[in-house]
Structure formats: C-alpha cells, structure tokens
Amino acid sequence: MPPDRDFYEILGVRRGASQEDIQRAYRKLARANHPDVNKDPAAEDRFKEVSEAYSVLSDPETRRRYDAFGPEFRQVPDDVDPETWARARSRGAGAGRGGAGARGAGAGAGFGGFQEGVDLDDLFGGLFSGRRGRPGASWGPIPGADQEAEIVLTVEEAYRGGPRSITVGSRGLRVDIPPGVTDGQRVRLAGQGGRGGDGAPPGDLYLIIRIAPHPRYRIEGRDLHVLLPVTPWEAALGAAVAVDTPAGEAKVKVPSGTSSGRRLRLRGRGMPSRGDKPGDLYAEVRVMVPDRLAEEERELFEQLAAVSAFDPRRRR
Template sequence: MKFKDYYEILGVARTATADEIKQAYRKLAHQYHPDVSKDPAGEEKFKEIGEAYATLKDAEKRAAYDELGRHPSGQEFRPPPNWSGSRGGQEYSFDDVDLSDLFASFSKGRQGSQHQGRSMPIPGQDYELATQISLEDALHGTTLDLSFTVPEYDQQGQLKRVPHTFKARIPKGVTNGQKMLLRGKGGKGANGGPDGNLYLNISFIPHRLFKVVDYDLFLDLPLTVTEAALGATVKVPTLEGAVNLKVPEGIASGQKLRIGKRGLPKHNQEHGDLYAVIQIVVPAKLSDRERELFKELAKASTFNPRAHFE
C-alpha cells in the first residue's frame, strides 16, 4: 500500500496535541471546503484532510498509525511484522488496500456496523457582506432587507448558488467601518455541523452636508463678510432639524463652533457633537450699491490683515 503522511497533510508536528490537531483540521477544512475553495484540487485535498483527522483524532488509531513509522508520502510500504496482531487480534490483508480503508476498519471492529459510513460534522462557512446605511439610520437605527447567494450542495450533490434573504436589525450607535456579527446567517453546516456566521461590514453613505469623525459631525457653515464681522444668529441644519446658532462678532474662517449632543449616538446613550466650521464667503458679483458701500468701508477701515508681514 502507499503511505500517507497524515501529520504533513494537516501541517502539524508528530508531537502535536489533540487540540492542535483539531485546530489545524478546522482551519484547513474551511480553506478547502468545496463550497468555497477555488483550487481545482480542493475537493481532493478536503478529503485527505478529513481522512488524516479521522485517524489522528482517535488515540488508538493514532497510536497504530505511529507504529507504521515514517515514510515519504506516496511510497509503497508494508506494515512491520506482527503489526496486525497487535491490533486486537484482527487479521488484515495488505494487498490492494488503501491506508484510509485500513484505519476505517478499526472503527468497525470497536463500534459496530451502525457507525459505518458516519460522516464528520462540518461547520458552515463564514461570510462577509458589505452594506451602507445613511447617517439618519445610524442616528435612529434601522432594519435592512439583506440578500446574497452562497454555494450549497443540493440533494443530488450538485453545487448551486442559493439565495439567502433575511432582515437584519442595525442598532443606533453603529460606527463607520464597524463589523457586526450575525450568528448562524452564513453557509449551511454539513452532517449536523453548525451553520456559519455572517459578518456585516457597515459603512456610511456620504452625506451632502456632514462629515463624520467617530461620533462627531462637521458642517461647513458659510457666512457673509458682515455676519462674520458684526456677528449674527443663523439657522444651522442638524440630522434632527435646524437649530439657531449665535455667531460672535469678529469670527474668522476655519474657526469651529460647537453644538453639543447633535452628533451621532454612542453605545452609552450619549451623543457626539456637531461642529460648524466657519467659511467666510464673498459674492461673486456685486451690485452697484454694494460696490459703493464696500469702497466706503475700505476707505474708513484701518484694519490690516497683513500687518504681521511688516
């Protein structure tokens, strides 16, 4: 028969613990599962991984396997003398037999025929799905109708793309770039294994007025020259309606005015703030009267914004 290095297949040392073997199997089983693997040899690798784990997870089978010694994978070999006799008196013919069949026969001897052919539970595949919500949805929370397709095998063993449609509750207080876990909404498990999980990667739809930094919102607030110089009370939009904001006289472009608790909600029921960033705007075209007034102002004013140059 041909030798198969089960430790090499799972990528573990021969001294690996049972937990290390289990972890290696789970990682590789997900990687080469036929539902997700694009490797042309993925299905064959998946079978080899399951075969290796079925032997090494069982203490008696692993001990018997270790007695076979080390050989290059694929090399023809025969078990050492008296190896079959040490297996509880069972006799084996090593002609035209596969290594996996040999170790599968141990289960038949110990557990009886009712366990023959029982497949190992395989957890379903985890998936990630990107979705966008508005700032208003982040403020109040929302329910999304989600739909995506995953590869699954039907009863005839054919691989098909199966649609998954469900509702997902997005609580208020989510952040831009947050990853939400939806348990059991991923791929279907096989042979009684648990369904996989779905991870929602949430991002905010760009808003025409507001920019987001953590839980705070920033808004460019245009002011006229006279509003900036004399001060004013102006209406400022928020996610929950406009509020009146008092602008002090002499404010400069780039300064920020804070409007408390008008940002996005946090998990502790507090809110971020809204910052109005001052932008002084001059008209692109002046009327004759406006031009006259600006000329009068220029003559009367002693203000020199470039005095520090001198």
C-alpha cells in the same frame, strides 16, 4: 449571479490585484450602483453582484479557496487540497469526454472545468455526502461557518439605523441596523451564517458597515464635520445661523469677529451611540461674499473700506 461569472471580472480587477485595488474597485462600483443613488432597475442586481464578489475577494482565506476551487469553493471541504482538486478535475474532464461511468447532476463546465454529468461525491470518495471517509463512518456534527458581507449606508441611514432589506448570496434578509453605526463596524446576525451539518447549529453572519461618501458631512469616529457658510456681516457682528444635521436643522451661535476656518462645536449632535456618549458636530465657518454687488452694496463696502483700519495681512 450566473455560476460562471468570475468575481475578478465583476470588480474589473486582475487576478493578482492587491487588497487595496480590490477595495478601491468595490467602493467605486458600490457607489455607482447603490439603489439609493442609481435608480436604474438593473443597478440593484449589479450592486448585489459587486457586494458578493467583494465579500469573497476581500477575505484572504476565502479568496485563496476561490482561486483554488472556483465557484464550487463553498462546497469543497476544508481538508481537500488544491492538488487533489486538480487531479479530480482532470478525472472529471476525462469522464465527461468518455461518457462512461458519469452520473448525477455534476458541477457543470464552469470555472473548475468539470463537464456535465460528473459526480463530485464519486470523485472524492464520499467527502461531499455527509463528509464520510468510508461507508458508515460519520465525522459527526459540523457547525456552520461564520460568514461576512458588506452593507453600504448613507450618513443619514447610519445615523438613524432601523430595518433594512439585504441580499446575501441567494438569500434575502431583513436586518435591524443599530443607530449610529460607524464605518468598519461589524454587526452580528446570530444563526444567519453557513448551515451546519448533521444537526449542528448554523454559523453567524457579520455585516461590515461601509458609509458612502457624502456631499455635506465628513465623519471622524462619531464626530461629524460640516462646512458653515456665513456672510461677512454675520461673521463680523455675530449671529445665530441654521446648520443642517442628520437629525434636522439646528442653530449655532457665530461669535462676533469670526473668520473662515473657525470650528464651532455642537455637543452631542454627532453620531449617536448605545451605551456611550454621542459624538459632536463641528461646523467649520466659511465667510462668503456675493458674486455680484448691487450698487448700494458696493457703496456700503466702499464706505467700510474708507473708514476701517483692519488689515488681515498685518502681523499682530
């Protein structure tokens, strides 16, 4: 992502947007640009941009640092306050205009306002170089920071688990998703977080699972819910009916006298779980009638109407 691209702009929200607004915008854009849904070659890059922007703005502390320091927020030490940064930025702008004393690659004229050629280490007295407050005084090994990133899965992908390629920042990673992950679950990738300083170990990366809305399944915890259309005669007489599950087709017994709204449970056919029992699948019956009746069908329904005393509106 270009360094001057604003995370708020990517998500299409104002800078003072609430966390709910940010989450809503992210989910809408993630669904629209998910590579499994959108086959546009550019959609994957947009999805990566949206995911990176959300990973920063969804965390209050990370968002605060981004608001204060702009794209350089990951390089600014924790103990640098925004006022110090603002003063250094002013100095950097002046040095860029005068041209005297500027050296190094600098931070560029992006979000923070630094001009080409300004040396951050010079402005902050060595804080950016080995985190030294004075020459020769090392602050010692500093462990890498833990990081978070979201990954959007379909219900089928969450059910099966397995290897998946993801991009976090500029890094490509191959991760193994456990079968049966649920929305909001955190998957820890040890040692894949921020790099440590002076030989200290890196932090961990936590993947936050988000499950995209599905046209067929609804998830509650580890239980799956699905609608089961049946014919009037299957509902009245009873039948064994096929129902789709993420693991494939299964059979469910519809008892005779079943009405719309009745829930039929298939034990253990919900989301799997390691070390715990799997969820259940609930098939909710919907009695369906033909849009158009053939002549013989109409005659049979008329015969049924003539002989049946059943009145669903009569109180029992």
